[in-house]
Amino acid sequence: MSARTGHGSLVTFTxxxxxxxxxxxxxxxxxxxxxLPSAWTMVAGTGLMAAGLIISLxxxxxxxxxxxxxxxxxxxxxxxxxxxAALALGAAAMAAAVGLSGSDAPFAVAAAGAANAAFLVSIGxxxxxxGQLTWQGFSAVTPLTGGLAFGAITAQAAVASGDVYLATxxxxxxxxxxxxxxxxxxxxxxxSERMLADPWHVRRTPLLxxxxxxxxxxxxxxxxxxxxxxxxxxxxAGLALDRFGFYALALQHTTEREIEETEARITAAGRxxxx
Amino acid sequence: xxxxxFLLDLHRCVGCGACVLACRIENDRAELAAxxxxxxxxxxxxxxxxxxxxxxxxxxxxxxACLKGCPSGAYxxxxxxxxxxxxxxxxxxxxxxxxxPFGTPRYDAARGVISxxxxxxxxxxxxxxxxxxxxxxxxxxxxxxxxxxxxxEATVRVPxxxxxxxxxxxxxxxxPAGMRRAGLFRSLEEGLKR
Numbered sequence: 001m002s003a004r005t006g007h008g009s010l011v012t013f014t015x016x017x018x019x020x021x022x023x024x025x026x027x028x029x030x031x032x033x034x035x036l037p038s039a040w041t042m043v044a045g046t047g048l049m050a051a052g053l054i055i056s057l058x059x060x061x062x063x064x065x066x067x068x069x070x071x072x073x074x075x076x077x078x079x080x081x082x083x084x085a086a087l088a089l090g091a092a093a094m095a096a097a098v099g100l101s102g103s104d105a106p107f108a109v110a111a112a113g114a115a116n117a118a119f120l121v122s123i124g125x126x127x128x129x130x131g132q133l134t135w136q137g138f139s140a141v142t143p144l145t146g147g148l149a150f151g152a153i154t155a156q157a158a159v160a161s162g163d164v165y166l167a168t169x170x171x172x173x174x175x176x177x178x179x180x181x182x183x184x185x186x187x188x189x190x191x192s193e194r195m196l197a198d199p200w201h202v203r204r205t206p207l208l209x210x211x212x213x214x215x216x217x218x219x220x221x222x223x224x225x226x227x228x229x230x231x232x233x234x235x236x237a238g239l240a241l242d243r244f245g246f247y248a249l250a251l252q253h254t255t256e257r258e259i260e261e262t263e264a265r266i267t268a269a270g271r272x273x274x275x
Numbered sequence: 276x277x278x279x280x281f282l283l284d285l286h287r288c289v290g291c292g293a294c295v296l297a298c299r300i301e302n303d304r305a306e307l308a309a310x311x312x313x314x315x316x317x318x319x320x321x322x323x324x325x326x327x328x329x330x331x332x333x334x335x336x337x338x339x340a341c342l343k344g345c346p347s348g349a350y351x352x353x354x355x356x357x358x359x360x361x362x363x364x365x366x367x368x369x370x371x372x373x374x375x376p377f378g379t380p381r382y383d384a385a386r387g388v389i390s391x392x393x394x395x396x397x398x399x400x401x402x403x404x405x406x407x408x409x410x411x412x413x414x415x416x417x418x419x420x421x422x423x424x425x426x427x428e429a430t431v432r433v434p435x436x437x438x439x440x441x442x443x444x445x446x447x448x449x450x451p452a453g454m455r456r457a458g459l460f461r462s463l464e465e466g467l468k469r
Binding site: 070075127 | 314316317321324329331340343344345346347348364365366367368369370373374375376377378382384386387388434435436437439440441
């Protein structure tokens with residue numbers, strides 16, 4: 001299936017884009033509400049996003065036709081995401097440039113934060129597909145909550161002022177709550193033969209648990225007392241695992257898969273039949 | 276079904292694969308992934324379940340998920356209902372592989388584009404049958420158009436074929452004939468509902 005075939009590039013570019021957009025959105029929040037310096041975190045977020053978007057071009061079979069991705073605006077979730085990515089990157093670059101110049105431009109910062117939050121929402125909507133069995137429910141919001149959690153952890157820890165804002169812990173808490181719902185939904189799925197033959201589906205619990213602890217639980221306790229820069233690599237590893245698990249645990253409905261499951265039921269019914 | 280599509284008589288299909296071969300030859304896909312495939316259900320003949328073959332390709336859905344999701348507008352639904360894919364507009368993003376719940380679009384890595392069954396549109400436009408339909412030795416696979424809709428006996432619900440994304444595929448089936456087989460068919464459907 002496509003989500004599994006060559007999903008390394010999907011993991012890389014969505015991971016970088018989510019990390020970058022989350023960092024820009026969280027930096028905008030802390031800059032506007034708490035007055036934390038946001039110029040350098042904006043620069044870092046813009047760089048991560050730009051790297052992710054450049055890598056995403058390499059994922060295309062026809063890179064030269066990338067501009068055609070805007071043709072489905074309003075109809076295709078992927079087109080909406082592509083357009084919002086360009087908008088979010090432009091807004092973030094402008095806010096970073098204004099911040100580096102030493103000017104105070106709250107409007108540019110707010111616009112960058114809003115555009116990047118919208119971009120995170122659009123990423124989730126791309127994967128809200130009825131035929132994808134493990135991407136249902138709260139899976140669609142995890143790019144937003146995971147990105148904001150990573151951004152808040154990074155923006156907070158990078159300042160290392162000693163103060164930890166409640167908002168950071170709140171972002172992490174919301175992500176933990178919603179991701180746990182995704183975890184619960186996947187853990188509740190019965191194993192089919194094909195899932196049992198897949199090493200990642202067999203290891204789904206440790207994979208999801210590792211993501212949960214690295215992106216949410218460990219940074220939460222690292223930041224609960226005092227802002228520690230060590231929380232950044234831990235959260236980054238958690239976000240990377242989040243993206244890896246998202247694609248590695250993809251489970252697409254196909255006619256072949258349904259026939260396999262039907263055959264398994266026939267076999268089971270035959271075994272259970274008396275005589 | 277309101278447009279062009281397929282009707283598969285499950286009682287007649289013997290799983291010979293002539294449709295797959297004809298499709299490969301007609302569309303020059305000897306070395307590439309086949310657009311049509313024949314999927315056997317219950318080939319080992321477990322008691323309590325029907326045995327049949329599903330010859331499937333693109334279902335030319337009434338609400339195609341591939342068309343809705345495609346960012347570059349490479350998919351089009353013609354007035355006669357055939358869903359065609361314009362390779363010259365394809366980005367090779369493979370999103371349609373994720374959106375289609377039937378596993379229909381095929382990615383050609385060498386060319387970096389998706390391709391899929393176009394119901395032999397050039398043949399249909401010339402008044403001929405699609406290659407797969409023309410090659411079927413038992414006449415199990417038939418072309419359905421707006422002017423020749425499937426009969427009242429046709430069903431779109433068989434075990435092994437559902438529509439999770441509400442695409443409304445233009446594919447109908449004729450169930451196996453005979454009271455005993457029909458009974459098995461019903462019992463399995465009821466069992467699957469539980």
